[in-house]
Amino acid sequence: MSAVIEIAGLRKTFHTLRQGRRVAVDGFDMLVEAGQVHGFLGPNGSGKTTTLRALLGLVRADSGRMRVLGADSPERLPEVAGRVGAIVESPQFFGNFTAHRTLRLLAVAGGVPTGRVDEVLEQVGLRERGEERVKGYSLGMKQRLAVASALLKNPELLILDEPANGLDPAGIREMRDLTRSLAASGVTVLLSSHILAEIQLICDHVTIVSRGRRVAYGRVDEVLAGFDQHQWQVRVAEPERAAQLLGRAGLSVTGQAEHLVVTGVENPETISRTLGEQGLWVRELIPLRPDLESVFLELTGGHGPVAVPRQVDGAPAHDGVIDLDVSDGREVDA
Numbered sequence: 001m002s003a004v005i006e007i008a009g010l011r012k013t014f015h016t017l018r019q020g021r022r023v024a025v026d027g028f029d030m031l032v033e034a035g036q037v038h039g040f041l042g043p044n045g046s047g048k049t050t051t052l053r054a055l056l057g058l059v060r061a062d063s064g065r066m067r068v069l070g071a072d073s074p075e076r077l078p079e080v081a082g083r084v085g086a087i088v089e090s091p092q093f094f095g096n097f098t099a100h101r102t103l104r105l106l107a108v109a110g111g112v113p114t115g116r117v118d119e120v121l122e123q124v125g126l127r128e129r130g131e132e133r134v135k136g137y138s139l140g141m142k143q144r145l146a147v148a149s150a151l152l153k154n155p156e157l158l159i160l161d162e163p164a165n166g167l168d169p170a171g172i173r174e175m176r177d178l179t180r181s182l183a184a185s186g187v188t189v190l191l192s193s194h195i196l197a198e199i200q201l202i203c204d205h206v207t208i209v210s211r212g213r214r215v216a217y218g219r220v221d222e223v224l225a226g227f228d229q230h231q232w233q234v235r236v237a238e239p240e241r242a243a244q245l246l247g248r249a250g251l252s253v254t255g256q257a258e259h260l261v262v263t264g265v266e267n268p269e270t271i272s273r274t275l276g277e278q279g280l281w282v283r284e285l286i287p288l289r290p291d292l293e294s295v296f297l298e299l300t301g302g303h304g305p306v307a308v309p310r311q312v313d314g315a316p317a318h319d320g321v322i323d324l325d326v327s328d329g330r331e332v333d334a
């Protein structure tokens with residue numbers, strides 16, 4: 001597999017007048033390989049957007065090495081820019097333009113054949129609504145339009161920063177289906193999010209960041225397996241007696257209101273045999289596997305994800321198409 005994104009030792013510090021120096025990303029590493037749907041997971045303020053902005057040359061890193069599709073970033077980014085589609089922060093569109101016109105303008109500006117417009121509208125499921133004005137679009141439709149604009153160049157790599165942010169459950173599902181179908185068509189996807197369930201549903205690989213540092217990475221199932229304590233939930237008629245028997249057999253048991261939890265047992269037969277031999281029959285034996293949420297909370301020190309809705313198009317309609325608007329005016333660069 002070839003590396004599509006390589007980041008080593010990235011550091012980025014912001015200096016603000018009010019808060020002084022703030023280290024947003026510190027010694028951060030990431031590897032995304034071709035064909036992956038890679039989740040970039042971290043609590044609010046952990047450095048995801050800063051990392052993506054640095055990777056795309058939108059903010060200057062203090063130090064570290066970055067490569068996109070083999071090209072050093074930011075120096076040689078222009079050489080591969082045509083193969084990368086990105087939505088970082090809030091793209092804004094002319095409310096009075098139709099989606100079709102918006103994309104046609106972007107295609108012309110980007111030197112892409114305008115015939116591609118219908119294709120990308122089809123790809124994101126907006127073909128039927130392409131002649132409607134964008135201001136009448138739902139947030140989910142605007143988000144899909146943003147993805148369509150990123151797809152114009154037929155990119156090999158798609159970078160989506162919080163694509164499900166602010167969407168309702170139906171919008172989240174649409175984005176999920178879209179991401180999956182893009183991945184199935186061979187596009188490598190890097191998806192940043194603090195919505196754990198989304199990452200678990202869509203991504204095959206994950207990088208977890210906390211306070212600007214990578215705290216876990218790899219295949220989602222392997223990351224989860226690393227946190228598997230081999231726990232089992234056990235229901236029996238006499239839980240107290242069962243706990244004593246299991247304890248005497250050297251197993252670690254904790255009592256819950258309705259059931260026991262046995263930890264550190266790879267083979268559940270150990271539990272059923274220990275109890276069965278004493279005439280206690282197991283009614284229920286359920287493996288307790290870690291999910292991304294428990295792993296995330298453990299790794300990020302209990303800083304659970306907080307969903308902060310963010311609009312795709314800002315508030316008022318603008319008299320100008322702003323494609324990838326990443327400037328938020330907060331930065332006083334180092």
Ligand SMILES: Nc1ncnc2c1ncn2[C@@H]1O[C@H](COP(=O)(O)OP(=O)(O)OP(=O)(O)O)[C@@H](O)[C@H]1O
Nearest residue numbers: 014016024043044045046047048049050330331332
């Ligand atoms: N332009 C800026 N000026 C000053 N500080 C900034 C700037 N951009 C980010 N930061 C700070 O850097 C840290 C990382 O922010 P960043 O936006 O990268 O986090 P994030 O993981 O993308 O968060 P979220 O999930 O909320 O989008 C935060 O403490 C943030 O306040």
